Amino acid sequence: MSKKEAILDAALKLFTEHGVRATSTRSIAAEAHTSEALIFKHYGSKDRLLEAILKKAYQASALETNVYLKGLTAREYISNMIELPILLTRSNPDFWEMQYKIIALNPLSSRYHENFMRPCQLRLTECFRELNYSNPELEAELLLIHIDGIWKYFAAHKLDVAKKKVLIECMRQKYKL
Structure with a gap:
């Protein structure tokens, strides 16, 4: 190293x-x-060091996410988005724990996260539109609020994989996936 x-x-x-x-x-x-x-x-500076950490982690997360979400039907995409917090917090737990702790008070951290999630919001809106939801934009926003809360919960509480999967399955059932 x-x-x-x-x-x-x-x-x-x-x-x-x-x-x-x-x-x-x-x-x-x-x-x-x-x-x-x-x-x-x-x-x-320490701020540029933090930015290097954020950039590196979000680039790795984007690559992993792109592979995980590429070429899916609307239902599959929504299902995989619901499971995304498990994938992310398992692949880089230290980063997501740090991000959980600083995102609310650090504009740089928040900006990187928003940029990371923006393409997901656009695709989710398309998926909900394709599945004939009455308000696809709000459905996408609501699901992303849930996902945001879930990854933070997973990062903060260090749950075992079985418990995480039960919580994710409950979300999938709500969307009948």
Whole structure:
């Protein structure tokens, strides 16, 4: 692992444990077994370091999500969107736990998440329209509100997979999927 990657991993770990504001670049350097100067050389500031973490994690999530949701019928897409919180929180639990903790107070974090979810909202609207829902835009928005709450709940509570699947199945039943 490169020093640059070690810094990202250390920062993610400490941001998750202590929050962004409470984590110093000095503590990140110690965790990464490097110098503070190297952090500033690679990232310039703690905010840009956080942005690098967000960018990397959302790029990975977008790739994973695209593969998971590509080429599906409307019903399959909605069903897989309902299950998306399991996929995301299982594939990168530290990131999603950090994101859960900071998203409400960090505009950068919030913006990355909104950009990540925007294509899903458009596709969900199309799906609900195709399935003849009376208000597809509101249905898509409502489902995304549920999904947003579910991934946050999963990130915060570290549920076992069986419990997560039961909750997801309950959501699927509500949509008769």
